[in-house]
Amino acid sequence: MAVLAEVEKKRSDGVALPQPRAAVLAMPEYHPPLAGREALRLDFNENTFAPSPRVLAKLQKLTAEGLTVYPEREPLERIVAAHFGLQREQVLLTNGVDEAIHLLCCAFLDEGDEALICTPTFFMYDVSVGMMTSRLKRVQTDDSLEFPFERFLAAITPKTKLIMVASPNNPTGATVSREHLLAIAAAAPQAVLMVDEAYFHFHGETTLGDVGSVPNLIVARTFSKAYGLASLRIGMLAGDARLISYVRKVSSPYNVNGVALAVLPEALAEGARCADVAERGELRADGHWPAAQGAGRGDARARRAAARPVERSGVRGLCAHHPRRGGACDARDRGAAGVARRDAVDAE
Numbered sequence: 001m002a003v004l005a006e007v008e009k010k011r012s013d014g015v016a017l018p019q020p021r022a023a024v025l026a027m028p029e030y031h032p033p034l035a036g037r038e039a040l041r042l043d044f045n046e047n048t049f050a051p052s053p054r055v056l057a058k059l060q061k062l063t064a065e066g067l068t069v070y071p072e073r074e075p076l077e078r079i080v081a082a083h084f085g086l087q088r089e090q091v092l093l094t095n096g097v098d099e100a101i102h103l104l105c106c107a108f109l110d111e112g113d114e115a116l117i118c119t120p121t122f123f124m125y126d127v128s129v130g131m132m133t134s135r136l137k138r139v140q141t142d143d144s145l146e147f148p149f150e151r152f153l154a155a156i157t158p159k160t161k162l163i164m165v166a167s168p169n170n171p172t173g174a175t176v177s178r179e180h181l182l183a184i185a186a187a188a189p190q191a192v193l194m195v196d197e198a199y200f201h202f203h204g205e206t207t208l209g210d211v212g213s214v215p216n217l218i219v220a221r222t223f224s225k226a227y228g229l230a231s232l233r234i235g236m237l238a239g240d241a242r243l244i245s246y247v248r249k250v251s252s253p254y255n256v257n258g259v260a261l262a263v264l265p266e267a268l269a270e271g272a273r274c275a276d277v278a279e280r281g282e283l284r285a286d287g288h289w290p291a292a293q294g295a296g297r298g299d300a301r302a303r304r305a306a307a308r309p310v311e312r313s314g315v316r317g318l319c320a321h322h323p324r325r326g327g328a329c330d331a332r333d334r335g336a337a338g339v340a341r342r343d344a345v346d347a348e
């Protein structure tokens with residue numbers, strides 16, 4: 001009570017209550033849509049079918065003791081790095097790409113620095129940049145919804161410190177060629193170029209092979225979409241070891257939970273099939289997940305799921321919620337990301 005009285009006295013004397021930084025007051029807020037989660041929401045671009053049966057099998061083997069220990073990220077970063085032909089120092093596992101974006105902004109943006117994105121794009125870029133600097137430049141996409149490459153290049157200034165490009169983009173589905181991405185990196189050597197490859201599996205072109213040789217390039221990948229692990233929150237950044245060391249410095253040592261880390265090798269092992277399914281469009285051709293290796297042997301539940309017809313959408317499926325696109329979906333971009341009815345899993 002004495003404390004309360006003291007606070008009240010200070011307030012009546014004109015002492016202000018705690019306030020956040022000016023940037024936090026000014027930054028936009030992400031309001032996740034709360035309605036309609038019992039049905040399929042294409043605007044989340046989730047894989048609404050299931051992760052790989054290997055992941056599900058591993059989940060069932062987790063022990064109570066395993067949950068009591070802090071999750072070590074490093075051994076898994078070695079596995080991920082080896083999987084992608086990188087050094088461990090070039091890889092940082094994150095709590096989804098959402099956190100990766102947040103960490104990049106913390107590591108590379110000061111007030112007064114400029115960040116560059118196209119618009120429309122993934123809203124979390126606005127949120128995380130706004131937390132650090134008021135100088136977010138948005139290059140407007142025209143009616144074609146293609147990436148505005150020339151105007152984007154022209155918007156780079158010496159103050160540009162972080163550039164974020166999603167390819168394929170959410171919500172337009174537009175892609176940016178590797179050649180154009182490398183040209184952007186070359187035009188802004190003072191800036192980090194983050195290429196967000198959340199939807200890589202539904203397009204196939206990547207700049208991951210340029211990590212290390214392009215000193216200002218960082219590639220983000222998520223395990224939420226094609227791998228179907230959105231609920232576990234795991235993603236990764238791959239880039240020049242020096243740049244990644246700064247992002248590692250601002251990240252919590254235990255940012256990725258142990259369940260996600262435990263199933264990651266299984267998800268990676270299934271990765272080739274996952275990419276294959278998306279690239280070959282097998283889902284499109286017959287409306288089923290292919291009768292998978294994992295879905296066979298003894299796992300009746302997975303077998304039933306594999307045999308269940310699904311409806312498909314994909315990156316451009318988002319456009320159903322994009323007024324300018326009028327709901328048009330481009331078959332080119334359809335793939336496993338927007339796959340299926342939620343009840344295919346829930347009903348099991």
Ligand SMILES: Cc1ncc(COP(=O)(O)O)c(C=O)c1O
Pocket residue numbers: 044045095096097098099122166169170196198221222223224230234235
């Ligand atoms: C382009 C893009 N990047 C990143 C994310 C977030 O991915 P994560 O689930 O790994 O945080 C999304 C999610 O919709 C996205 O569309």
